Amino acid sequence: MSDTHAQTVGYVRDTMIDEQPAPVGQTGAVKWIRENLFSGVINTLLTVISLYVIWVVVSHLYPWLANSIWDAGSLTECREIRDATVGPDAPAACFAVITDRWQQLVFGFYPPEHYWRPVVALLVFLAAIAPVLFQGIPRRALWLSAAAPFVLFALLWGGSIWGPVAVALGFVIGFVVYRVLLPLAGNLAAVLGAIIVPLLYWLFLAGPLAGALTSVAPIGLEYVQSKDFGGFTLSVVIGVSAIILSLPLGILLALGRQSNLFIINKISVAFIEVIRGVPLIVWLFTASLLLNYFLPPGTNFDLMLRVIIMVTLFSAAYIAEVVRGGLAALPKGQYEGASSLGLDYWQSMRLIILPQALKISIPGIVNTFIGLFKDTTLVVFIGLLDPIGLSNAIRASTDWNGVYWELFVFIGLMFFIACFSMGRYSLYLEKKLQREHR
Amino acid sequence: MKKTVFLGAMAVSGMVAGAAAAATLDDVKARGNVNCGVSTGLAGFSTPDANGKWQGFDVDVCRAVAAAIFGDPDATEFVPTTGQTRFTALASGEIDVLTRNTTWTFSRDVDLKFDFTGVNYYDGQGFMIPKALGVTSAKDLDGATVCIQTGTTTELNLADFFRANNISYEPVPIETNAEAQQQYLAGACDVYTTDASGLAATRATFENPSEHVVLPEIISKEPLGPLVRHGDSDWADLNRWVLNALIAAEEYGVTSANVSDMASAAGSNPEINRLLGTEGNLGEMLGLDADFAAKAIGAVGNYGEIFERHIGESTPVGLARGLNAQWTEGGLLYAPPFR
Numbered sequence: 001m002s003d004t005h006a007q008t009v010g011y012v013r014d015t016m017i018d019e020q021p022a023p024v025g026q027t028g029a030v031k032w033i034r035e036n037l038f039s040g041v042i043n044t045l046l047t048v049i050s051l052y053v054i055w056v057v058v059s060h061l062y063p064w065l066a067n068s069i070w071d072a073g074s075l076t077e078c079r080e081i082r083d084a085t086v087g088p089d090a091p092a093a094c095f096a097v098i099t100d101r102w103q104q105l106v107f108g109f110y111p112p113e114h115y116w117r118p119v120v121a122l123l124v125f126l127a128a129i130a131p132v133l134f135q136g137i138p139r140r141a142l143w144l145s146a147a148a149p150f151v152l153f154a155l156l157w158g159g160s161i162w163g164p165v166a167v168a169l170g171f172v173i174g175f176v177v178y179r180v181l182l183p184l185a186g187n188l189a190a191v192l193g194a195i196i197v198p199l200l201y202w203l204f205l206a207g208p209l210a211g212a213l214t215s216v217a218p219i220g221l222e223y224v225q226s227k228d229f230g231g232f233t234l235s236v237v238i239g240v241s242a243i244i245l246s247l248p249l250g251i252l253l254a255l256g257r258q259s260n261l262f263i264i265n266k267i268s269v270a271f272i273e274v275i276r277g278v279p280l281i282v283w284l285f286t287a288s289l290l291l292n293y294f295l296p297p298g299t300n301f302d303l304m305l306r307v308i309i310m311v312t313l314f315s316a317a318y319i320a321e322v323v324r325g326g327l328a329a330l331p332k333g334q335y336e337g338a339s340s341l342g343l344d345y346w347q348s349m350r351l352i353i354l355p356q357a358l359k360i361s362i363p364g365i366v367n368t369f370i371g372l373f374k375d376t377t378l379v380v381f382i383g384l385l386d387p388i389g390l391s392n393a394i395r396a397s398t399d400w401n402g403v404y405w406e407l408f409v410f411i412g413l414m415f416f417i418a419c420f421s422m423g424r425y426s427l428y429l430e431k432k433l434q435r436e437h438r
Numbered sequence: 439m440k441k442t443v444f445l446g447a448m449a450v451s452g453m454v455a456g457a458a459a460a461a462t463l464d465d466v467k468a469r470g471n472v473n474c475g476v477s478t479g480l481a482g483f484s485t486p487d488a489n490g491k492w493q494g495f496d497v498d499v500c501r502a503v504a505a506a507i508f509g510d511p512d513a514t515e516f517v518p519t520t521g522q523t524r525f526t527a528l529a530s531g532e533i534d535v536l537t538r539n540t541t542w543t544f545s546r547d548v549d550l551k552f553d554f555t556g557v558n559y560y561d562g563q564g565f566m567i568p569k570a571l572g573v574t575s576a577k578d579l580d581g582a583t584v585c586i587q588t589g590t591t592t593e594l595n596l597a598d599f600f601r602a603n604n605i606s607y608e609p610v611p612i613e614t615n616a617e618a619q620q621q622y623l624a625g626a627c628d629v630y631t632t633d634a635s636g637l638a639a640t641r642a643t644f645e646n647p648s649e650h651v652v653l654p655e656i657i658s659k660e661p662l663g664p665l666v667r668h669g670d671s672d673w674a675d676l677n678r679w680v681l682n683a684l685i686a687a688e689e690y691g692v693t694s695a696n697v698s699d700m701a702s703a704a705g706s707n708p709e710i711n712r713l714l715g716t717e718g719n720l721g722e723m724l725g726l727d728a729d730f731a732a733k734a735i736g737a738v739g740n741y742g743e744i745f746e747r748h749i750g751e752s753t754p755v756g757l758a759r760g761l762n763a764q765w766t767e768g769g770l771l772y773a774p775p776f777r
Contacts, residue, residue: 075643079645101488104488109490112489227515285522289523289526292529295530383518383520383523384518390486392478393485393486394485396477396485397493402619
């Protein structure tokens with residue numbers, strides 16, 4: 001037996017062979033392509049069609065972008081340069097218009113020697129918003145955030161520094177009044193006092209106070225009129241002001257709509273439905289045209305301020321509905337649990353309800369903000385020169401008449417950067433606040 | 439129709455409010471500048487340059503008014519207005535004078551309660567087509583697709599013209615001139631129609647202007663002029679006579695180059711003397727200095743100089759004088775006597 005065995009087995013492997021790579025068709029890119037792009041007749045067909053579409057788009061866009069001309073004084077010059085370099089029939093973008101006019105697209109008619117002010121204002125804004133957006137930053141920085149609106153106003157519009165200071169003082173007065181009255185007269189009286197006293201102060205004292213301080217110590221930057229704002233400065237100022245103001249207003253409206261108090265409830269419902277039921281462009285026309293007729297002649301009610309108010313109200317109505325969705329999504333037990341702990345209305349809202357409701361609403365809120373920021377371009381219809389309006393004005397100059405896509409590409413890119421950042425932050429916030437499915 | 443009534447009603451309510459502030463010149467002097475409504479951007483007529491300074495034919499008419507009042511053509515604030523906001527801006531007092539290529543029509547003058555103070559440009563609606571189409575007359579455009587800006591008088595003129603000639607067309611509505619250029623060049627429409635000045639400016643921007651022709655027919659009258667509110671005739675007079683001074687200056691050969699010489703002492707032509715204030719007291723009657731016209735001409739030049747600088751044949755817009763020549767040269771410009 002053993003002999004037989006020894007003779008029948010001619011070779012016994014005594015070492016393992018090296019690992020071999022999988023067959024070419026079963027691995028890596030080839031496998032992925034086969035499985036995902038060519039797995040059947042229909043998929044193959046779709047892949048081929050998609051490739052064709054991509055080819056058409058790229059083959060048209062790429063030469064246009066690759067041949068783009070960045071340094072020329074006018075469209076005619078652009079065409080001459082193109083003829084000289086790549087031939088008369090080649091497509092070539094004329095981004096020289098951006099090189100020539102980017103300052104106008106970004107700053108509008110802001111005085112060139114003061115261009116640093118919007119830039120610094122943007123940095124201050126980013127620094128001020130950081131503690132609100134990211135928890136890693138010390139909480140004490142929030143005080144800087146509270147002071148930021150006044151700093152921003154002083155930077156952007158300029159004028160005497162004491163105006164914003166006097167206005168800011170009103171908030172301090174309100175806070176002090178609240179603290180003083182709270183132990184003496186109870187919550188309601190303290191809240192009322194904290195509203196009424198600063199209002200009286202703003203109406204009667206703030207103006208003279210600012211005037212007096214200015215005459216004593218005239219500190220401040222040169223005043224820049226609202227009508228000099230334009231381009232992205234205008235868009236960002238309108239968008240950011242409206243975003244910051246509409247969030248608290250929208251939350252209040254959402255709470256009002258949920259409220260059991262009849263008048264507050266009905267006012268909130270009516271406000272939301274009326275504002276939301278009419279297109280933004282109508283409200284902008286109202287702000288720019290109708291108000292002009294109803295205000296006494298000679299009243300100089302800043303058009304930009306009117307627009308900011310209208311856009312704020314409009315977006316507040318949307319925010320209110322988004323937040324209401326968040327409130328409605330909370331189980332009733334949360335409300336009852338808060339009450340059973342002995343919390344009053346504001347405490348329960350602040351500590352239990354809103355943190356949960358707002359977390360649910362984040363995608364909707366950010367969505368509304370992105371929409372709002374892009375809607376600021378509608379101001380072009382009431383004669384404000386936002387980037388779109390300026391693109392028309394630039395095209396009207398004899399140098400650049402005939403330039404079309406280049407301006408839109410630039411404007412679109414700027415808006416994309418802003419809106420994409422907002423969207424990314426929203427995702428970051430959602431992930432950070434995710435508690436249920438860890 | 440409804441829109442007209444609505445605008446009319448708004449304008450009337452505006453006048454009720456505006457009647458209280460009658461003396462515009464006093465307001466302007468107190469403020470130190472003239473608020474002018476201009477277009478948000480129209481090639482050759484009003485556009486901000488790279489430094490944000492407004493330039494153009496309409497803009498200079500306003501600068502002339504500022505120069506006449508203050509001696510400073512930059513004592514102006516330009517308020518960009520759109521087709522929708524221009525009349526309310528004027529009626530509400532946001533601007534003092536609207537110099538924004540606005541057609542002088544009956545209803546605007548009478549119903550909307552404005553006063554046109556003259557005509558600074560005689561325009562008319564025309565057609566542009568690709569030469570390859572082989573059409574030589576607008577009457578041969580039966581069945582053509584036409585690019586047209588919506589909400590303007592050009593739309594109504596177009597409908598009138600095609601109906602009167604019993605031919606059909608297919609409108610392609612577009613919003614702005616820039617969009618129209620794109621659509622027209624992309625072949626979305628056979629014909630582009632707008633004011634002839636706009637057609638010329640548009641054609642000049644094309645890669646191959648010679649491949650496109652502007653048809654000879656002008657199908658509407660578009661006298662474009664500055665306008666002010668009803669109810670302040672003094673202010674209307676001031677604007678009217680500053681414009682007339684620019685036109686008369688060209689007729690009499692007064693230019694920005696020689697005006698300071700001619701205004702320094704009375705010359706041999708009494709009409710020029712009265713115009714430039716070296717004789718008579720015409721300026722005083724307007725509530726201005728005697729040399730108001732000399733200041734305006736010195737600042738922006740006479741009508742012909744303004745025309746040549748912004749829209750004339752040496753500019754890319756390249757408009758011929760045509761109807762806008764002096765009456766002595768077969769045009770329609772005819773300044774009443776300064777007497």
